[in-house]
Amino acid sequence: MEFETERLILRAWADTDAEECYKYAKDPRVGYPAGWPAHKNIEDTERIIRDVLCKPETYAMVLKETMLPVGCISLMFGERTDLAENENECELGYWLGVPYWGRGIMPEAVEAMLRHAFEDLGAEKVWCGYYEGNVKSRRVQEKCGFSYVRTTPEVDVPRLGEKRTGHVNCMTRTDWETRGVVLYKRFGAERIEEVKAIYAREGWQAYLGDDEKLARAFDNSLYILGAFCGGRLAGFVRCVGDGEHVLLVQDLIVDRAFRGRNIGKTLFSSVAARFSGARMFSVFTDIGDARACAFYRSFGMEPIDSGNMIAFFRKRSS
Secondary structure, eight states: OOEEOSSEEEEOOOGGGHHHHHHHHTSHHHHGGGTOOOOOSHHHHHHHIIIIITSTTEEEEEETTTTEEEEEEEEEOGGGOSSOOSTTEEEEEEEEOGGGTTSSHHHHHHHHHHHIIIIISOOSEEEEEEETTOHHHHHHHHHTTOEEEEEEEEEEETTTTEEEEEEEEEEEHHHHHHTTSEEEEEOOGGGHHHHHHHHHHHTOGGGOSOHHHHHHHHHTOSEEEEEEETTEEEEEEEEEEOSSSEEEEEEEEEOGGGTTSSHHHHHHHHHHHHTTTOSEEEEOOOTTOHHHHHHHHTTTOOOGGGGTOOOOOOOOOO
16 A cells, blocks of 8 residues: 655555664664664665565655655554554554754654544544654654653663663544644643643743652642643643633643644633733733743733832742
């Protein structure tokens, strides 16, 4: 079976692909982050094509521009995966040659495989994982809409004889069918792991390091509204105060994978409307963040000194 995307043909591997496969798989930047050693020589690649890459649902990613393979993508069922929990679930794996990183090729291939898994093969869940530090693989999964499931320390990496921290994500059939739709609903500390992941990706380090304190902060917040896309938390707004006289927008954050969809605007508009009667409706942001300042000004917000007021805060000792 073959599949086509805008730039790719996904087809079965052939013995004649060995030279091109070796060209990319010999680079340790490709295999090591994914948990397998670089190919030693062309004979090593020939053996791997024969014994591994020719298994069912494993495809060479052929670039239409050159008609040569530049990577690999596969769906693993049954004994070939240790992530799937049932027979109608599978695990997605992939790698791409270094010269083609950063061009959106991998998400393009993943999208084709997700459609194949859910529409052609009847899968109910597609699992996908990455090891700590494999930022590129993590970003592919985020961009394609996978949802966080768990993090496990000290996972065996048998082909390298070492242990690493492993992260596991998943996409259900429902997630895939509805991921283009953004749903807005309230949530709380039960989503704290997803919240932490967004904070970490956006560099909001002040909230990280004390999970119990963060959970209490969410439990004690007046109002939290989340944006969900395909079951995944895409962003949220968190408010504190009494809601009548004082309302502070404590957090407004959107995961970078979901930017450009007016999620931040919708979240802020929602709380502004909900607490329209609050006498002091306020938000703090960095004075040098021109983008954020322009965003809040677009809602009619003004700097506090324009209201003939001054704000005081308690500085923490270093």
